[in-house]
Amino acid sequence: MVLKYYYDLLSQPSRAVYIFLKMNKIPFEPAVVNLGGGEHLTEEFREKHSKFQKVPFIHHDDFRLTESVAIVRYLAREYHVKEHWYPQEIRAQARVDEYLEWNHLNVRAGCARYFFDKLMGPMMTGKQPSDEQVKKNQKAMEKTLTDFERIFLSSEAPFITGTEISFADLQAACEIEQPRLAGYEPRDHFSKIKTWLENVKSECQPYYDEAHKPLEAWLKKIQKKAAKL
Amino acid sequence: MVLKYYYDLLSQPSRAVYIFLKMNKIPFEPAVVNLGGGEHLTEEFREKHSKFQKVPFIHHDDFRLTESVAIVRYLAREYHVKEHWYPQEIRAQARVDEYLEWNHLNVRAGCARYFFDKLMGPMMTGKQPSDEQVKKNQKAMEKTLTDFERIFLSSEAPFITGTEISFADLQAACEIEQPRLAGYEPRDHFSKIKTWLENVKSECQPYYDEAHKPLEAWLKKIQKKAAKL
Incomplete structure (x- = not known):
C-alpha cells in the first residue's frame, strides 16, 4: 500500500506529523502543498485531494484522512509504531x-x-x-x-x-x-x-x-x- | 471500580458525554459542578478535583481524566461499548x-x-x-x-x-x-x-x-x- 503525505512545513501540525513519520521510519511519498500560494483553496483541489481544504492529510491507497491527531492515531495502529509515540495501553x-x-x-x-x-x-x-x-x-x-x-x-x-x-x-x-x-x-x-x-x-x-x-x-x-x- | 462524572449540563461537551454514558448504561456517580458559580476556579478545586479547572472530567477510582474526547475514548475501551458509538476497527x-x-x-x-x-x-x-x-x-x-x-x-x-x-x-x-x-x-x-x-x-x-x-x-x-x- 502506498502512503502519500500532503503537507506544508510552514504549517505546525504538518511539521509534527512529518517528524513522527521520519522518527518511526514510515515510508511515504511526499506531496508538498503550497499554502501560501492558495493551492488548497481551489475547486479542483477540493475534488481531487481533500474536501477539508487544509493540511496535513494522507491518502493511504484509497483511504483519505485529514486532521493530524486522527492521522497519527491511524498510522500508529497501521504501522505498529513504538508504544511511547502513541501508546495502545x-x-x-x-x-x-x-x-x-x-x-x-x-x-x-x-x-x-x-x-x-x-x-x-x-x-x-x-x-x-x-x-x-x-x-x-x-x-x-x-x-x-x-x-x-x-x-x-x-x-x-x-x-x-x-x-x-x-x-x-x-x-x-x-x-x-x-x-x-x-x-x-x-x-x-x-x-x-x-x-x-x-x-x-x-x-x-x-x-x-x-x-x-x-x-x-x-x-x-x-x-x-x-x-x- | 467507581466512576465519578463531574459535569454541568450547561456545558456542551458535558451534555455529550452525559448522553453517551446514559445511552451505554455505564453506571456513574454524578457530581454536578456549578460553572456559573465559579466553583471550578478555586484553588481548593484545583488541588482536590482537577488542575484543568474545567468540565467535564472523570475520576475512575484513582485515575483522573479531563477532555471529553479523551474520556469517551477511554470509556469506550474500559466498558466495551457498542462498536458504532466509538469504533475499534x-x-x-x-x-x-x-x-x-x-x-x-x-x-x-x-x-x-x-x-x-x-x-x-x-x-x-x-x-x-x-x-x-x-x-x-x-x-x-x-x-x-x-x-x-x-x-x-x-x-x-x-x-x-x-x-x-x-x-x-x-x-x-x-x-x-x-x-x-x-x-x-x-x-x-x-x-x-x-x-x-x-x-x-x-x-x-x-x-x-x-x-x-x-x-x-x-x-x-x-x-x-x-x-x-
Whole structure:
C-alpha cells in the first residue's frame, strides 16, 4: 500500500506529523502543498485531494484522512509504531489524548492566533492589526503557555507524559515554535518550556531541524528585512 | 471500580458525554459542578478535583481524566461499548476521530464564541458587545456550519459517519444547540443540520431531552424576560 503525505512545513501540525513519520521510519511519498500560494483553496483541489481544504492529510491507497491527531492515531495502529509515540495501553493512551485534545483550543489557538493576526493577516491583506489587538493576543497566548507549564510540565519529567517522548510533545513543540515568526520567542519568557523544547529537539534530530528549516529560513528573511529598515 | 462524572449540563461537551454514558448504561456517580458559580476556579478545586479547572472530567477510582474526547475514548475501551458509538476497527475509528478533531476549532469555536460573546460575556461583565463584533461572530459561525454541512452531511446518510450514530454526532449536536441561548437557531438557516439534529435527538431519547433540560429552562427564562421589555 502506498502512503502519500500532503503537507506544508510552514504549517505546525504538518511539521509534527512529518517528524513522527521520519522518527518511526514510515515510508511515504511526499506531496508538498503550497499554502501560501492558495493551492488548497481551489475547486479542483477540493475534488481531487481533500474536501477539508487544509493540511496535513494522507491518502493511504484509497483511504483519505485529514486532521493530524486522527492521522497519527491511524498510522500508529497501521504501522505498529513504538508504544511511547502513541501508546495502545488504555491509561497511557488516555494521558496522551488528554493533551492532544486540550491542545486545539489552548496552545494551538493561542499561538496560531498571535502568529496569524500579527504576521500572516497583514501579509495577505496589507492591513496592520491595532496595538490593542496584538496585546490582547499576546496576553491570551501567555495565559495558555502559563497553563501549559502548570498542567503539563509541572513534574521533573523531561516530556509531557513522563520519561518518554510522545506525539503530544511534537504537536505542542511545533505550535510553540511558530510565534517566533511574529517576533515572540516563548523560550525567553518560560524557562520550563525552554528546557522541555531542548529535550524534544534533541530527541528528534536530525528531523526536528529538517522540519523547521523553512521556518528558520523565513525567520532570517524577516530579520534581514527588519535590519534594512 | 467507581466512576465519578463531574459535569454541568450547561456545558456542551458535558451534555455529550452525559448522553453517551446514559445511552451505554455505564453506571456513574454524578457530581454536578456549578460553572456559573465559579466553583471550578478555586484553588481548593484545583488541588482536590482537577488542575484543568474545567468540565467535564472523570475520576475512575484513582485515575483522573479531563477532555471529553479523551474520556469517551477511554470509556469506550474500559466498558466495551457498542462498536458504532466509538469504533475499534481502525478505519471506522479514524472517520469518527476526523470529525472529533476537526470539531474543536470549527463547530465548537464558532458556536461557543457566538454564544459566549453575545450572552455569557455580557452576563459576567455587564458590558454589551458591539454590533460589529456580534456580526463578525455570526459570520464565522455560519461559515463553520456551512462547512459542517458540506463536509460531514453531504450524503443521504442519517449520521456523520453513515447509517449509525457515533460520539461525533453527540459532540456536534450539543455544540449546535448552544447558540439558541443567544438568539440564533441553526435549524432556521441550515436544512441538512435540521434533519440531522432530528435524527440524533430521536436516536437518543429520553436522554437527549434530559441533558438539554437546563438549557431549555434557561431559554424560557430569557424569552420571558425579553417579552416583558
